Amino acid sequence: MSESALALKLRTAVETRDKLGQLLKLPAPPSSADAQALDFTSNDYLSLARSPELRRLFLERVQTAPQIFGSGGSRLIINPQEHTALEARLAKFFNAPDALVVSSGFDANVAFFSHIPQRGDIIIHDEFIHASIYDGMRSSRAHLLVPFAHNNLTEFRRALRETVEGNPGVAEGTTSVFLVVESVYSMDGSIAPLQLMSDTLEEELPKGNGHLVVDEAHATGVYGPQGRGIVAMCGLEDKCLARLHTFGKALSSTGAVLLSNPLIRKYLAGHGRAFMFTTAPNHTTILSVDCAIDVLESSTGARLQAQLLDTSTYLTTMLRTRLADIPQHIICLPTDLYRPISNNVETLPVTTLPTAIISILTQGAWELSAYLAKRGIIAKPVVFPAVPKDKSRVRLSVNADKTREGADRLINAVIDWAREVEAVYMTSNSADRYARL
Numbered sequence: 009m010s011e012s013a014l015a016l017k018l019r020t021a022v023e024t025r026d027k028l029g030q031l032l033k034l035p036a037p038p039s040s041a042d043a044q045a046l047d048f049t050s051n052d053y054l055s056l057a058r059s060p061e062l063r064r065l066f067l068e069r070v071q072t073a074p075q076i077f078g079s080g081g082s083r084l085i086i087n088p089q090e091h092t093a094l095e096a097r098l099a100k101f102f103n104a105p106d107a108l109v110v111s112s113g114f115d116a117n118v119a120f121f122s123h124i125p126q127r128g129d130i131i132i133h134d135e136f137i138h139a140s141i142y143d144g145m146r147s148s149r150a151h152l153l154v155p156f157a158h159n160n161l162t163e164f165r166r167a168l169r170e171t172v173e174g175n176p177g178v179a180e181g182t183t184s185v186f187l188v189v190e191s192v193y194s195m196d197g198s199i200a201p202l203q204l205m206s207d208t209l210e211e212e213l214p215k216g217n218g219h220l221v222v223d224e225a226h227a228t229g230v231y232g233p234q235g236r237g238i239v240a241m242c243g244l245e246d247k248c249l250a251r252l253h254t255f256g257k258a259l260s261s262t263g264a265v266l267l268s269n270p271l272i273r274k275y276l277a278g279h280g281r282a283f284m285f286t287t288a289p290n291h292t293t294i295l296s297v298d299c300a301i302d303v304l305e306s307s308t309g310a311r312l313q314a315q316l317l318d319t320s321t322y323l324t325t326m327l328r329t330r331l332a333d334i335p336q337h338i339i340c341l342p343t344d345l346y347r348p349i350s351n352n353v354e355t356l357p358v359t360t361l362p363t364a365i366i367s368i369l370t371q372g373a374w375e376l377s378a379y380l381a382k383r384g385i386i387a388k389p390v391v392f393p394a395v396p397k398d399k400s401r402v403r404l405s406v407n408a409d410k411t412r413e414g415a416d417r418l419i420n421a422v423i424d425w426a427r428e429v430e431a432v433y434m435t436s437n438s439a440d441r442y443a444r445l
């Protein structure tokens with residue numbers, strides 16, 4: 009039988025993207041050799057996935073928990089006591105008026121942005137916000153979606169002023185304006201100047217119709233007192249309408265919590281389709297998050313946080329130094345990583361904090377990743393369409409179990425590769441210069 013029309017269209021689309029080198033594919037499952045390798049791919053920032061302490065806490069709790077498997081249905085039908093208890097704990101931990109646990113950060117963003125902005129409202133957002141926020145915004149009733157250049161305060165203020173000038177309801181205070189940012193951006197590891205953004209929002213919209221929404225997925229567990237994030241570090245909890253903390257990264261679980269107020273929680277519980285029409289997280293997930301918060305509140309949490317930021321600072325500083333005499337068109341770091349790094353993680357401005365996400369920009373991202381693999385280091389390429397075409401990279405995610413020695417191994421391998429590419433450049437202008445390595 010000949011191929012169906014659907015199969016033909018799908019296959020053509022896949023093959024076209026593949027030929028262009030733009031097809032995002034599932035990697036092969038890790039081999040036994042990978043288990044020995046130095047892995048810089050996981051967002052398990054605090055290395056809790058293998059933490060003996062978290063394992064012990066979790067196994068103890070599992071022994072006595074009344075239920076450990078599936079929740080059995082939507083929260084609207086089954087609202088387990090364990091889920092609401094965790095929400096109360098998280099609201100207190102993160103110093104928020106209320107909390108709603110959602111199956112994933114993706115669902116939380118889709119639910120929030122497709123339902124909370126009301127007809128005619130305006131969303132101003134950093135151009136680099138996560139795909140889930142874009143998906144939510146696209147199905148929202150907001151009248152305007154206004155992007156501004158990444159972390160650029162001047163551009164943000166200009167976008168805000170143009171919004172005020174072009175929409176009488178904004179100046180009158182009847183139209184709400186949402187400012188949407190991430191505290192730490194997942195691709196460049198850049199940190200938003202939250203305090204200045206919040207101040208600007210208040211200055212330009214003195215009637216209180218400006219609402220700050222912060223996605224803290226990559227800051228959770230990593231920054232702030234006991235890993236409560238950058239909003240908490242800046243003392244901006246009261247200035248945020250909503251904050252998202254995900255469980256899938258530093259907390260080594262899955263799911264997320266949307267921190268807001270009782271009205272928004274109630275509204276989403278009754279309107280947020282991505283929350284309402286899905287099975288509530290299972291009990292093991294709720295237990296594991298509860299235990300991960302125990303770890304954050306213990307001295308182990310503080311030790312892991314310090315270890316992570318020490319290795320991240322070392323890796324960034326050494327890469328900067330060692331890459332300095334290699335042409336930037338071969339390899340370089342994102343602009344943000346050339347900024348001074350503050351040794352004191354309690355100090356502001358937050359934009360000088362070390363970051364656990366370190367991207368190495370190169371058009372030879374696939375080749376660098378393959379080269380590192382041969383040296384026993386796993387670091388994955390990220391290319392278009394996940395990032396702009398000229399921003400291909402190998403993205404490193406530092407975890408607390410990484411040491412300065414491990415960082416040195418990685419840096420040496422990156423430099424060796426870059427030197428080999430440089431040598432090829434000297435002798436060839438051909439497009440296959442990376443492939444020749």
Ligand SMILES: Cc1ncc(COP(=O)(O)O)c(C=O)c1O
Pocket residue numbers: 111112113114115117138140190194223225226254255256262263264
């Ligand atoms: C900034 C940001 N927000 C939201 C999400 C989605 O979270 P989850 O993985 O829990 O769906 C991610 C995950 O990649 C993220 O990086």
